[in-house]
Amino acid sequence: MDIIVCLKWVPDTSEADLAIAGGAKDIKKDDLDYDINDWDRFAVEEAVQIKEKVGGKVTVISVAPDDAEEMLRESLARGADEAFHLWDDAFEESDGFAVAMILAKFIKDRPFDLILTGTLADDDCCGQVGGMLAAMLGVPSAVLVSAIEPEDGKVKFRKELEGGLYEAVEMDLPAHLSVATGLNEPRFVSIRAVRKVASVEIPVLDREELGLEESQVGSAGSKIEVEQVAMPPEGEGAEIIRGRAEEAAARLAEILKEKGGIG
Amino acid sequence: MMTHIFVLAEHRRQKLRDVTWEAVEAGRKLAADLGSELTCILLAGNAAGMADELAKECPKVLVVEDPKFETFNSDLAIKSLVAILQDKAPFMLVMGNSNSVMDVAPGLSVALDTALATDCFAFEVQDGKPLAFRQMYNYKVNAKVSFKDAEKIVVTLRGGSFPFTPTGAAGGVVEKIASPVADEAPRKRFLNYLEAEKGDVDIASADIIVSVGRGIGDEPDMEIFESLADAMGGVLACSRPIVDKNLLPKYHQVGTSGVEVKPKVYLALGISGAFQHVGGIKGSPLIVAVNKDARAPIFRVAQYGIVGDLNEVVPALEEKIKELKG
Numbered sequence: 001m002d003i004i005v006c007l008k009w010v011p012d013t014s015e016a017d018l019a020i021a022g023g024a025k026d027i028k029k030d031d032l033d034y035d036i037n038d039w040d041r042f043a044v045e046e047a048v049q050i051k052e053k054v055g056g057k058v059t060v061i062s063v064a065p066d067d068a069e070e071m072l073r074e075s076l077a078r079g080a081d082e083a084f085h086l087w088d089d090a091f092e093e094s095d096g097f098a099v100a101m102i103l104a105k106f107i108k109d110r111p112f113d114l115i116l117t118g119t120l121a122d123d124d125c126c127g128q129v130g131g132m133l134a135a136m137l138g139v140p141s142a143v144l145v146s147a148i149e150p151e152d153g154k155v156k157f158r159k160e161l162e163g164g165l166y167e168a169v170e171m172d173l174p175a176h177l178s179v180a181t182g183l184n185e186p187r188f189v190s191i192r193a194v195r196k197v198a199s200v201e202i203p204v205l206d207r208e209e210l211g212l213e214e215s216q217v218g219s220a221g222s223k224i225e226v227e228q229v230a231m232p233p234e235g236e237g238a239e240i241i242r243g244r245a246e247e248a249a250a251r252l253a254e255i256l257k258e259k260g261g262i263g
Numbered sequence: 264m265m266t267h268i269f270v271l272a273e274h275r276r277q278k279l280r281d282v283t284w285e286a287v288e289a290g291r292k293l294a295a296d297l298g299s300e301l302t303c304i305l306l307a308g309n310a311a312g313m314a315d316e317l318a319k320e321c322p323k324v325l326v327v328e329d330p331k332f333e334t335f336n337s338d339l340a341i342k343s344l345v346a347i348l349q350d351k352a353p354f355m356l357v358m359g360n361s362n363s364v365m366d367v368a369p370g371l372s373v374a375l376d377t378a379l380a381t382d383c384f385a386f387e388v389q390d391g392k393p394l395a396f397r398q399m400y401n402y403k404v405n406a407k408v409s410f411k412d413a414e415k416i417v418v419t420l421r422g423g424s425f426p427f428t429p430t431g432a433a434g435g436v437v438e439k440i441a442s443p444v445a446d447e448a449p450r451k452r453f454l455n456y457l458e459a460e461k462g463d464v465d466i467a468s469a470d471i472i473v474s475v476g477r478g479i480g481d482e483p484d485m486e487i488f489e490s491l492a493d494a495m496g497g498v499l500a501c502s503r504p505i506v507d508k509n510l511l512p513k514y515h516q517v518g519t520s521g522v523e524v525k526p527k528v529y530l531a532l533g534i535s536g537a538f539q540h541v542g543g544i545k546g547s548p549l550i551v552a553v554n555k556d557a558r559a560p561i562f563r564v565a566q567y568g569i570v571g572d573l574n575e576v577v578p579a580l581e582e583k584i585k586e587l588k589g
Contacts, residue, residue: 027404096369097373125400126381127381140337142451159362159366164459166456166457166459168454168456169451171450185509222411223377223378224378224409225409226407228406229405229406229407230405238562238567239566240562245576249569252567252569252583256530257584259527259549261495262494262496263497
């Protein structure tokens, strides 16, 4: 089973204090730490586990600037067999559609049974590249997937619906699946494992090598454009209880008691 | 040419889903703002009842009846929507951002060559062109998005952002069309529904819930939270990352993909408040949050909040609650 996993390199914004950049088209990213998108970590692990079970090859790819080599190398240490780094300065400001186009261009002449992605990216929260890529390659697609079981020429899996409901689904291969978080436990990667793959070459492919026109990438190749970003207005919503932890906790305890929160 | 508005109706087990009505509401408003018409598309195994219900709220309902649509089949939905919409430009297709539609929207946008904005919570029309509002960066930043000069647009909607008001007065026309996928052998096949495993706690029926999220850290001491829940006479619940890390079983997970809860009091500890989580606590009359990030979206749905360190606030809170109980 040949599996291609698409990874995204994202700023960690979950706990960080965010600020709007000049021009108000994006946030300030200089001080943020970058890492593999949380959902994608599960996708790499799933690919490696499937390979360990049924054999085959795992290829990881990413459309991301130079720093992301670290993520690709760590994926090799996790058990991926090869990595490709797709980058060109012209790829800056690509939206989901343009990124899917770059990935599709790389994948279209390669044999694959399964493409795995994460369901959502923590930065743009769009959840679209996987499904777009599948359509560009002409294969069926599903998101929020777990319990993946490849069989001969098809794959069975569980798709998460709402309210604790799932559906069991069967799909013809080749196919694309976006994984749900928590479908596996990503393994710990030791420093030794990373050292072992330190000398593995990770080819970097630019726009021309991928056979893409300038009009297909970056903002020119994008279908949508962020015109403005803003922090939601502060002071909306909760009454914030101020003071030292003990004081605030004491006040909160009283509110809870008053509202029936102590049973 | 007026931008025609289409809405995809979603159903499960022969019943229209709430997301459908929210999409009708958003579609109605867009049609009014753009001075255009609204058409609802229903792909169903058996449209009886559902088509009539839609016609009460929508001036036109297009119905495809095909046994393959008894359950949601994204692959065939894409093919059908392409057949229905390919010559309808300029148009805008509105769908709920449900877990099923997440399988449809991106692929459809490629197949129909449309611009796509997912999970939108509001729209604005400027110079006759729609603009979408959505969130980015862990749902902490609002973004205004343009579709450039696209004549074909697909949008999906954030649940709860377009509360539906029934009018019952549309007197819509129902038009049946032949199934565009009548001869298709489906590449994707529904097998059966599966319910999540039930556990020893039923958080759906709890009056008091203490819920923990990512903000409790990578190696949290779960006992301090259990102990607080005990002191309050409540149960312990959590958001998705806690289940992903195997700190609590799935049946403790609150949210649209977990359990929807309606306690009298919901205490959210270290929960940022992503919409999937907030969607599961909508019915709770009192939401209280403790988080170290003053910008966490949870504070926008909570009535009271403390910005602070859980390791300090939680033990202090438990002590104070024990005092008050006497």
